Amino acid sequence: MKLTRREFSAGLAAGLAAPxxxxxxxxxxATIKIGMCVPVTGPAAxxxxxxxxxxxxxLAAVNKAGGVLGKQVELVIEDDQTTNPGIVLAFSKLAAQxxxxxxxxxxxxxxxxxxxxxxxxxxxxxxxxxxxxxxxxSGNPWxxxxxxxxxxxxxxxxxxxxxxxxxxxxxxxHSTDAFGTAGGKALxxxxxxxxxxxxxxxxxxxxxxxFTPVVLAVKQSGADVLGTYFxxxxxxxxxxxxxxxxxxxxxxxxxxxxxxxxxxxxxxxxLFGTYGVADFAEDSSxxxxxxxxxxxxxxxxxxxxxxxxxxxxxxxLSAAINKAxxxxxxxxxxxxxxxxxxxxxxxxxxxxxxxxGLHGYNVVKNDKGKIVYDKHIDFND
Amino acid sequence: MDLVLQLLFTxxxxxxxxxxxxxxxxxxxRATNVVNFAQGEFSMVAAYxxxxxxxxxxxxxxxxxxxxxxxxxxxVIFNLGVYYPLRHRTYLPxxxxxxxxxxxxxxxxxxxxxxxxxxxxxxxxxxxxxLGPVYLDSQYLLIIGVTIFLVLFNFWFFEKTLLxxxxxxxxxxxxxxxxxxxxxxxxxxxxxxxxxxxGGLAGILVAPVLFxxxxxxxxxxxxxxxxxxxxxxxxxxxxxxxxxxxxxxETFGAAYISVPYKxxxxxxxxxxxxxxxPQGIFGERVAEKA
Numbered sequence: 001m002k003l004t005r006r007e008f009s010a011g012l013a014a015g016l017a018a019p020x021x022x023x024x025x026x027x028x029x030a031t032i033k034i035g036m037c038v039p040v041t042g043p044a045a046x047x048x049x050x051x052x053x054x055x056x057x058x059l060a061a062v063n064k065a066g067g068v069l070g071k072q073v074e075l076v077i078e079d080d081q082t083t084n085p086g087i088v089l090a091f092s093k094l095a096a097q098x099x100x101x102x103x104x105x106x107x108x109x110x111x112x113x114x115x116x117x118x119x120x121x122x123x124x125x126x127x128x129x130x131x132x133x134x135x136x137x138s139g140n141p142w143x144x145x146x147x148x149x150x151x152x153x154x155x156x157x158x159x160x161x162x163x164x165x166x167x168x169x170x171x172x173x174h175s176t177d178a179f180g181t182a183g184g185k186a187l188x189x190x191x192x193x194x195x196x197x198x199x200x201x202x203x204x205x206x207x208x209x210x211f212t213p214v215v216l217a218v219k220q221s222g223a224d225v226l227g228t229y230f231x232x233x234x235x236x237x238x239x240x241x242x243x244x245x246x247x248x249x250x251x252x253x254x255x256x257x258x259x260x261x262x263x264x265x266x267x268x269x270x271l272f273g274t275y276g277v278a279d280f281a282e283d284s285s286x287x288x289x290x291x292x293x294x295x296x297x298x299x300x301x302x303x304x305x306x307x308x309x310x311x312x313x314x315x316x317l318s319a320a321i322n323k324a325x326x327x328x329x330x331x332x333x334x335x336x337x338x339x340x341x342x343x344x345x346x347x348x349x350x351x352x353x354x355x356x357g358l359h360g361y362n363v364v365k366n367d368k369g370k371i372v373y374d375k376h377i378d379f380n381d
Numbered sequence: 382m383d384l385v386l387q388l389l390f391t392x393x394x395x396x397x398x399x400x401x402x403x404x405x406x407x408x409x410x411r412a413t414n415v416v417n418f419a420q421g422e423f424s425m426v427a428a429y430x431x432x433x434x435x436x437x438x439x440x441x442x443x444x445x446x447x448x449x450x451x452x453x454x455x456x457v458i459f460n461l462g463v464y465y466p467l468r469h470r471t472y473l474p475x476x477x478x479x480x481x482x483x484x485x486x487x488x489x490x491x492x493x494x495x496x497x498x499x500x501x502x503x504x505x506x507x508x509x510x511x512l513g514p515v516y517l518d519s520q521y522l523l524i525i526g527v528t529i530f531l532v533l534f535n536f537w538f539f540e541k542t543l544l545x546x547x548x549x550x551x552x553x554x555x556x557x558x559x560x561x562x563x564x565x566x567x568x569x570x571x572x573x574x575x576x577x578x579x580g581g582l583a584g585i586l587v588a589p590v591l592f593x594x595x596x597x598x599x600x601x602x603x604x605x606x607x608x609x610x611x612x613x614x615x616x617x618x619x620x621x622x623x624x625x626x627x628x629x630x631e632t633f634g635a636a637y638i639s640v641p642y643k644x645x646x647x648x649x650x651x652x653x654x655x656x657x658x659p660q661g662i663f664g665e666r667v668a669e670k671a
Contacts, residue, residue: 041488041491042596043594043595043596045491045496045595046495046496046497046498048496049495049496176641202640203640203641204640204641204643205640205641205642205643205644207596207600208643208644209395209398209590209591209600209601210391210395210632212387212388212391212632212636213388213632213635213636213640213643214635214640216384216387216388216636217636217640220384233498234498234591234592234594237498237592238590238591238592245508245509245516245518246387246516247516262497262498265500266498266500266592268500
């Protein structure tokens with residue numbers, strides 16, 4: 001038999017690929033894999049750890065209850081380095097593993113934005129925690145959000161400040177990244193609708209070592225209430241302390257980072273008396289309480305939204321795959337979108353056609369270092 | 382006017398932090414002709430050492446002494462592990478090695494201590510003093526005080542003591558220095574120890590203001606590096622003036638022009654200096670140095 005060069009190359013390629021193909025086929029049979037892009041290094045490594053904790057807690061529960069499609073579920077974690085190039089790289093590494101059926105993306109909007117084009121190319125469901133409203137409103141069918149978006153947080157902050165606290169003269173301080181800019185804009189629009197347009201709209205760059213100019217601007221604006229969108233707890237801690245030092249003691253209603261565990265620890269008394277919208281509040285429902293208890297038992301620390309959304313994402317994703325009865329991306333997508341009245345740790349999930357699961361926020365108060373649940377504000381639109 | 386005074390105080394305070402770290406850059410550059418990119422990580426490591434000691438229940442002053450002693454030891458290890466094996470090579474491998482060391486240091490601390498930022502109490506129980514319309518943060522006052530002291534100390538040390546003069550001689554001409562009986566490697570060792578302690582001091586002083594986190598060193602070091610270039614690379618007074626200038630410029634730029642572009646002002650000044658006066662404020666002209 002005479003072997004042509006082409007046949008030889010094809011044979012060689014097949015021979016070389018066979019073990020890999022067999023391995024991947026075997027792996028496909030053993031477990032259901034979910035990829036997770038999460039900061040293991042970089043400025044958000046701390047929050048990344050909590051996200052992993054939350055995801056692993058849900059994973060253990062899912063596996064204990066028999067797994068997904070009769071198989072155990074496995075989490076494949078890739079470090080996104082808390083940077084945009086980092087998450088693009090992490091996602092492409094995970095996407096290259098064809099047996100991963102779905103992914104968990106970032107809680108940071110700017111990172112989700114960075115990976116979004118690749119998500120469309122890969123065409124598999126990605127659960128996200130970033131709250132920039134545009135993420136699920138830009139025609140990307142594969143992004144599913146497990147936190148309420150900032151249209152809601154802005155409206156809840158504005159509603160609470162104007163209607164409950166009775167304050168009309170607002171100063172807004174926000175980060176200039178994708179999250180902070182969108183949040184600041186949403187808050188400003190919500191305030192304008194309520195007839196209280198902000199007197200100051202002040203952006204700042206992340207990782208600032210000093211906030212004196214920002215605090216002085218707030219002071220000079222004559223505002224009687226402060227609304228904030230801070231991305232990093234370090235920044236928030238420095239800002240809060242300088243705010244109090246320079247004698248600004250007006251009521252403060254902020255995005256979730258104001259009431260995050262690490263901000264409360266870093267800023268201490270500087271944050272006493274502040275209000276925050278929180279997608280996760282332990283006292284807001286029975287499911288949240290149960291999640292809080294099992295999280296404390298497992299990790300000896302209080303959970304916050306950083307760990308609650310991956311917990312819900314894994315739980316709902318697993319249920320959706322089971323309901324779909326297959327790992328086909330389109331079927332999983334339909335099953336997630338069909339998820340209604342699902343009680344999660346973050347609240348009741350009612351997915352809309354855009355892929356937004358939650359439509360309201362809790363308002364909580366920092367009562368001398370303890371985060372106390374105040375009320376839940378939900379919207380139907 | 383009140384506003385200007387308040388901004389000036391904060392600007393000088395944050396500038397003093399840059400100056401302290403810049404000083405460490407300059408000393409190593411003078412002695413070895415390389416930029417030590419791990420200088421910021423020295424600050425971070427010292428702050429973590431301090432946190433660990435305080436958490437162990439040791440008194441603040443003892444924790445301070447232990448942290449600085451730890452930094453001296455790190456200086457020795459750094460010299461022997463990073464600089465010494467490469468000392469006969471050009472500056473490039475050494476610089477790359479310091480970048481490698483900086484990654485190693487920050488990830489080691491991350492691995493050992495975890496990513497959670499930590500709180501370190503300041504030296505004083507009172508957070509600050511209200512002086513008329515201006516609020517003076519006690520920790521910033523301490524930082525400014527230490528910076529002034531170090532300027533005087535460095536002047537005395539390098540100009541008036543034999544050891545200081547030996548160090549200067551080594552940095553100016555290693556061959557000549559060794560012909561005169563100065564042990565060059567000992568002098569370089571001392572420089573590394575001194576720089577590590579200085580960087581550590583900056584880290585411990587700034588920790589109560591900026592919190593203790595893995596990336597605290599790199600953010601300060603970047604500005605400090607700009608400060609050294611503005612001041613004139615290799616000049617001690619230049620590092621101090623450059624640091625203070627940078628702190629004041631970015632604070633005022635943020636207050637009067639744009640907050641989001643605060644970091645931009647620092648680097649705009651840096652670029653302006655690189656274009657129009659690359660030798661910095663106090664730098665010698667290149668021709669003189671040759």
